[in-house]
Each structure stands twice: as structure tokens, then as C-alpha cells.
Amino acid sequence: MTAVASTPQQQPPQDESEEALYPIAVLIDELRNEDVQLRLNSIRKLSTIALALGVERTRKELIQFLTDTIYDEDEVLLVLAEQLGNFTPLVGGPEYVHCLLPPLENLANIEETVVRDKAVDSLRKIADKHSASALEEHFIPMILRLAAGDWFTSRTSACGLFAVAYPRANPAQKTELRNAFRTLCRDDTPMVRRAAASKLGEFSKVIEKDYLKSELLQMYEDLSRDDQFFQDSVRLLSVEPGIAIVSILKDDAELAAAKAALKDLIEDKSWRVRYMAAEKIVQIQEAFGNKINTDEIVTLYTNLLKDAEGEVRDVASMKLQGFCAGLPVENRSNVIIEQILPVVKPLATDTNQHVKISLASVVMGLAPLLGEKETVDHLLPIFLSMLRDDTPEVRLNIISSLDKIQVSKVIGQDELTQSLLPAIIDLAEDGKWRVRLAIVEYMPLLAEQLDQKFFEEKLLKLCMTWLTDHVFAIREAATNILKQLATKFGADWTSQHVIPKVVDLSRDQNYLHRMTCLFSVKALSQSIGQEKVKQLLVPIIKQLSTDNVPNVRFNVAKTLKELGKNVDAATLTSEIKPVLIRLAEDDEPDVKNFAEEARALLNV
Structure with a gap:
């Protein structure tokens, strides 16, 4: 509802005697408008109006007007409540800040919760601006009025103000x-x-x-x-x-x-x-802290893990790592093994999949608390059980938490082959692309923990397959993997195992795959050294520079901006420059623009 003090339609001031009344008059007219957006814009200009009025007239006229006459849409009142919290300097500073209390007190009585909450926020904001005497004379009586109000709205607002006033009260x-x-x-x-x-x-x-x-x-x-x-x-x-x-x-x-x-x-x-x-x-x-017996707090927690309601078990499972980390260090391992893990194990096959998903995200966090031997004896069975779960998110969360342990040490070669790899391959082919993306992004971490031969035999083919995934985000993430693999396993390994696949992509009939080839070239050029770039990657670029698809050609130009930084001056002049000159003369404007940008950047 909109209601303001009745006033005739205002015209711009005709002389200096009218000029002082003009800002308030304009504000009144705008607040009478039926357009909510116009009224919102008007309220947002309050600080400008206050500056035009000066501090004295702001206190006497504007604040009084806002106290007496504003009854509006909730969204307008919300903006007003927020504005008033920043009005201290506009009313003359802390000495006069108490004059903001009446309009905010009114807003703290409004039925709409978000308006009341914002009014309380503003009141809390200006509380410390009051001097001790002003707090006692104005702020605390306002709290007591709100607390004794007839409507529950004022009493709920009052609850949020006690803590900011009490320390300075008499x-x-x-x-x-x-x-x-x-x-x-x-x-x-x-x-x-x-x-x-x-x-x-x-x-x-x-x-x-x-x-x-x-x-x-x-x-x-x-x-x-x-x-x-x-x-x-x-x-x-x-x-x-x-x-x-x-x-x-x-x-x-x-x-x-x-x-x-x-x-x-x-x-x-x-x-x-x-x-x-x-x-x-x-x-x-x-x-x-140490004021409660360990057995007692553990019993309270494990009862929550065994709760009849799945929602309670879900959130309790999420707290497993944090709770166990807070146990006394001297007997933490024994408490986890003897009292907590027996309750956790059934949750790995809980009927509520949300419980299993939550548990899978944190259970391996216990490994650093238990140590390698206890992890193998007590956590690994839970880990392997969840790795075979029917729910993709459970398997994904388990695999994503492998960074908490040394996979090759904790999980034996047989288990790696029989449990972990099938789960990874299954998730890599999951119908949900976000699940596949999570596995792609995790692969460099797994490569860090596995030896080169094992990765090459079991997982390299999977990484290469992602380069032709039908989802762009997967293909893009896969090209980033190539860069990290090249850094880890070296230029020679990359030349032998990765570059041939990139060359195949450059000849693919699908232009999107040829684009992926370019992204791969860009990533690899940063990791394999100048000689390999010249020998293996430049020929691919030259071939694709004459592609019949403009998108491929202008991506050649974009790729050359990066690749050109990773070759010697002679190669830049003899191999890269001619390609860019030709692209700069292309019929397609985008190809020309990107080629010219690359030439300017590389100074060729």
C-alpha cells in the first residue's frame, strides 16, 4: 500500500524561496507514483536528496517525512531500511544519530520478515554510533518499547538488539x-x-x-x-x-x-x-573440550549415526572426519576403530543413498588419523565396498577422496586392478557428463600416485578417449590433462604415447575434434620443449591452417599466439610467420582479426 501526505502536483521552483522545498516535494511526487520501480529509484536517491537538503533539514524534514508518511510496497521499504543504516553522516554524525531511530523502529514493526530483519540490521549498525548518554536516553527505551509491543513483529525484532546495547547500558x-x-x-x-x-x-x-x-x-x-x-x-x-x-x-x-x-x-x-x-x-x-568424557561424547555422536531418520544419519556422516579429528590424540585411533567404525560400516550400505554419498566424501579423511596399517586393516574394506556401490555419486566421492591416501601403498596392485580401475572406467562412461568431468579432473592426481607403466597400460587409453567426448567441457578438461601428463612423464613419453593421438585428431572428419586437436597442441606446447614443438606440433598447425572450416582456421591463429612463445626465433620467422601472414589475408574477418592479433603479440 502506498500513502503519503497529500500535496498538490509540484512544479520546479520559480524563485529562491521555493528552492528549499523542492527536494522533499519531488520525493513526495515520486513516491505517489503508481510505478513501483519509480518509487524504488526515488528511495535509492535518498542520500542524494539528504545531501541537497543539508544535515539540519534532513533531520527536521526528511527523517520526519520518512517516519510519518511512508507506507509502501515491501521491496521499497526494504531498500529504505537498508539506506537508513548508512545515514549517520547525513544527519550530522553520531551526535544526532538517534533521530534515525523513529523510522527504523516503524520498519521493525512491519509484517514482512525481510523488511524487519533489514531494519534490525541497520539499528545494530548505528547502535555503536550512539554515545553512552544517547544510548541510555534513546536506543535502550526503543528496545524496551519493541519488546513490550502488542504485535509479535516488534517483539521478534527486539530480540536482535539486546546484545548490541547491553554492554554499554547502566x-x-x-x-x-x-x-x-x-x-x-x-x-x-x-x-x-x-x-x-x-x-x-x-x-x-x-x-x-x-x-x-x-x-x-x-x-x-x-x-x-x-x-x-x-x-x-x-x-x-x-x-x-x-x-x-x-x-x-x-x-x-x-x-x-x-x-x-x-x-x-x-x-x-x-x-x-x-x-x-x-x-x-x-x-x-x-x-x-575435556569437560566431557570421551566415551560419552562418542556415544552421543554414534547414536546420531544410527538415527532412525535418514536425514540425521546423512548430516552426521558428513561430520565424521571433523568429529574424529577432535578426539583426544592419545587414544584417538583406538576410539575410532573400536567405537566409531563399527557404526560407520553399516552406513556404507545404507538404504538411503544420500547417507552413502555423504559418507563416501569423508570416510577416507580418517586415513591420516589412523595411519597406513590401520587404514589397510579397517578403512580399506569400507572403501572397496563403496567403490562397488550401484550409486555413481558414491563411487565418484570415494575416488575423489583418494588424495588423502597414497593409493599405490595402501591399495594393493590386485585391488587397484580388480576394484578401482573398473569403477573409474564405469564412471568415465557415466551418462551424466558432470560425473565424467569429475573423473577427468581427478586423473592427474591419480597419475601422480601411480607409476608410469601402470598408468600407461590401464588409464592412458581412457584419457585419450575423453578428447572425443561429445561434451565440450570434457574435451577441454582432457586437453589440460595432456599438459600435466607431459610434465610428469616427460617429452619423450609424450611424443610416443600422446602426440600420435593428437595427429589423428587433426585428420578427423569432425571439425570439433580438429578443434580439440588445436587445444591439445596449445596445452602440450608449454610442456615438451622447443625442439619437440618444432618437430611435432608445428606441422599439425601448418596442416590445419588451410582447413576449410573458418572456426578451425581462427583457432589456429589463437593457438599460434601461445605456441609462438615456445619456439626459437628461427622457427618463429621461418615457420610461424608465413602461416600468420596467410591467415591475415583470409576472406573470413574473424580469421584475419585473430591472425593480426597473433602477429602483433609475437611481433612477426
């Missing part, structure tokens, strides 16, 4: 703020309790420790056990503040109460609360 006002926050934690409206729960952790970090133990801890216990109207959404938002409170109370007797409340959340009857606990399990582990 003792009497601190008491009022704590009492107001306690009231919000017990509000009849679930939305308000949710807001209070989400901000409780932030508030706990600024409140005095004595009051944290005597007052805030009870608020946390109330929220963590909230069961009014079956509002599990309140309890799930209590997990994060529980972590903050436990971190603060590590050395206090009151830790037992916070620990019990947090433990109840991990074992909550609602799967959504358990899901949130599983998502935060590593932070919970860090918060407790």
Missing part, C-alpha cells in the same frame, strides 16, 4: 533488559520464542557471568525444553546458544545443567532437533 537498564529478554523467552507466540532462542547465544556472550549463571541459564533450559504447541522449531534453535553457554561455563559448577540441556537436544524426540544437533556436533564437541 546497571538499572541492564536489569530492565534482562527482565525484558526473559519475558520474550516465555512469550506466548512461538515466533517470538524462536527469535529469542536464536539470539540467546549472542546475548550470553555480553552478559555478566554471574547473571549468565543465575538468569540466562534458566532461560536457556526453558527454551531447550520448549514443548508449547509442539514447537520443535524453538528447541532446534536452542542448539547453537547451548554451545555458546557451555563454552563460557567450562569451569563452573553450572556446566552440569547446561550439559544436560544440550544432551537432551541431541537426543530430542524431534528428528529436526536431532538434525540440528548433528549439524553442530563438532562445535558441541569443541565447546565441551
Whole structure:
């Protein structure tokens, strides 16, 4: 809804006496327009209008106007709420920043959540601009008004402001703020309790420790056990503040109460609360530190891994590596082998494929924690089982995590041949091109870990096949592999095993494959040395420079820009220059342009 103070249609000022009124008048007219985009543009110009008015008139007229008369579309109000957060210098600096509170307080009452949230963000932004006296006189009373508002919208907004005001409040006002926050934690409206729960952790970090133990801890216990109207959404938002409170109370007797409340959340009857606990399990582990028995925290975690809900097992599986890394070093290996892996093994064949996909992405991360022998004895069976899984994403995640171990050492030659290679070949031919691309991109890492002979016999043919894949991204990635293989195995190996395939591509009937040949030439020219470039790659370029497809010819010119940097001066003059001169006279404009660019770059 749009409503502004009624005013006649404004005309440009006729004299100096009217000039001072003009910016506000124009703004009013634009905000009355039915076009939302025009009103948005007008609101976005507020800072310009404020500069034109000057700080005094901005405070007295513009801010008052925005406080009293703006009722608009949510998207307009959202922009307004954001703009006001940057208005401190436009109203005269910190001394007058409190004049921004009325319009922002109004916006913090708006029904639309995103507008309220943006208003709260702006209020938090200007809170530290207030002097101590202004904070006590203006900002804190505003928080208390919002917290006591009739509508839940104002009370939810208030929850986000306590932490920024409390540290600088006087003792009497601190008491009022704590009492107001306690009231919000017990509000009849679930939305308000949710807001209070989400901000409780932030508030706990600024409140005095004595009051944290005597007052805030009870608020946390109330929220963590909230069961009014079956509002599990309140309890799930209590997990994060529980972590903050436990971190603060590590050395206090009151830790037992916070620990019990947090433990109840991990074992909550609602799967959504358990899901949130599983998502935060590593932070919970860090918060407790050595104040919780290892067996106890491991039991809490493994119960999440065994949860009846697949979503909980999924997110708990994702935390496997982080949780295990946080275990005490002195007995970590034994705890993982004896207590965690027996629970993890069934997940490798879980009925929920998302659980298996998540587990496959992290399980090999345990290898550095266990060491080579224990990895072979305990992780390898899980690894090999998942390598044979029917779900492509599971096999892909396992193969993608091989960088965490020395493949040739941990996985024997037989297993490499019987399990790993079939899985790689299967994924390399997967119908989903993104799966194939992931395998292509992983291949250089695998080449790093395998000896030359084994790679040559088992995987080289696969790499060459990707050069003719029907998806461009695969072909492009395959050309990058050639460069890395040439660097690893040397120019002679490349000449013998890779260049012949590139030559075949240059003669292929499909012009897209001839283009791939050029991309391969460009990549290889950086890795095989000047003599090999001259001997093996320049003839390919010369042949394709007369291709009947213009796209191939202008890619010859583009390739020569790179190849020309990797040959000696004599070859540049005798072999490259004539080709570029001929291409620069081509009938196709694109071919001419790229050839001229190459000549200019190579100075030939």
C-alpha cells in the first residue's frame, strides 16, 4: 500500500524561496507514483536528496517525512531500511544519530520478515554510533518499547538488539533488559520464542557471568525444553546458544545443567532437533573440550549415526572426519576403530543413498588419523565396498577422496586392478557428463600416485578417449590433462604415447575434434620443449591452417599466439610467420582479426 501526505502536483521552483522545498516535494511526487520501480529509484536517491537538503533539514524534514508518511510496497521499504543504516553522516554524525531511530523502529514493526530483519540490521549498525548518554536516553527505551509491543513483529525484532546495547547500558537498564529478554523467552507466540532462542547465544556472550549463571541459564533450559504447541522449531534453535553457554561455563559448577540441556537436544524426540544437533556436533564437541568424557561424547555422536531418520544419519556422516579429528590424540585411533567404525560400516550400505554419498566424501579423511596399517586393516574394506556401490555419486566421492591416501601403498596392485580401475572406467562412461568431468579432473592426481607403466597400460587409453567426448567441457578438461601428463612423464613419453593421438585428431572428419586437436597442441606446447614443438606440433598447425572450416582456421591463429612463445626465433620467422601472414589475408574477418592479433603479440 502506498500513502503519503497529500500535496498538490509540484512544479520546479520559480524563485529562491521555493528552492528549499523542492527536494522533499519531488520525493513526495515520486513516491505517489503508481510505478513501483519509480518509487524504488526515488528511495535509492535518498542520500542524494539528504545531501541537497543539508544535515539540519534532513533531520527536521526528511527523517520526519520518512517516519510519518511512508507506507509502501515491501521491496521499497526494504531498500529504505537498508539506506537508513548508512545515514549517520547525513544527519550530522553520531551526535544526532538517534533521530534515525523513529523510522527504523516503524520498519521493525512491519509484517514482512525481510523488511524487519533489514531494519534490525541497520539499528545494530548505528547502535555503536550512539554515545553512552544517547544510548541510555534513546536506543535502550526503543528496545524496551519493541519488546513490550502488542504485535509479535516488534517483539521478534527486539530480540536482535539486546546484545548490541547491553554492554554499554547502566546497571538499572541492564536489569530492565534482562527482565525484558526473559519475558520474550516465555512469550506466548512461538515466533517470538524462536527469535529469542536464536539470539540467546549472542546475548550470553555480553552478559555478566554471574547473571549468565543465575538468569540466562534458566532461560536457556526453558527454551531447550520448549514443548508449547509442539514447537520443535524453538528447541532446534536452542542448539547453537547451548554451545555458546557451555563454552563460557567450562569451569563452573553450572556446566552440569547446561550439559544436560544440550544432551537432551541431541537426543530430542524431534528428528529436526536431532538434525540440528548433528549439524553442530563438532562445535558441541569443541565447546565441551575435556569437560566431557570421551566415551560419552562418542556415544552421543554414534547414536546420531544410527538415527532412525535418514536425514540425521546423512548430516552426521558428513561430520565424521571433523568429529574424529577432535578426539583426544592419545587414544584417538583406538576410539575410532573400536567405537566409531563399527557404526560407520553399516552406513556404507545404507538404504538411503544420500547417507552413502555423504559418507563416501569423508570416510577416507580418517586415513591420516589412523595411519597406513590401520587404514589397510579397517578403512580399506569400507572403501572397496563403496567403490562397488550401484550409486555413481558414491563411487565418484570415494575416488575423489583418494588424495588423502597414497593409493599405490595402501591399495594393493590386485585391488587397484580388480576394484578401482573398473569403477573409474564405469564412471568415465557415466551418462551424466558432470560425473565424467569429475573423473577427468581427478586423473592427474591419480597419475601422480601411480607409476608410469601402470598408468600407461590401464588409464592412458581412457584419457585419450575423453578428447572425443561429445561434451565440450570434457574435451577441454582432457586437453589440460595432456599438459600435466607431459610434465610428469616427460617429452619423450609424450611424443610416443600422446602426440600420435593428437595427429589423428587433426585428420578427423569432425571439425570439433580438429578443434580439440588445436587445444591439445596449445596445452602440450608449454610442456615438451622447443625442439619437440618444432618437430611435432608445428606441422599439425601448418596442416590445419588451410582447413576449410573458418572456426578451425581462427583457432589456429589463437593457438599460434601461445605456441609462438615456445619456439626459437628461427622457427618463429621461418615457420610461424608465413602461416600468420596467410591467415591475415583470409576472406573470413574473424580469421584475419585473430591472425593480426597473433602477429602483433609475437611481433612477426
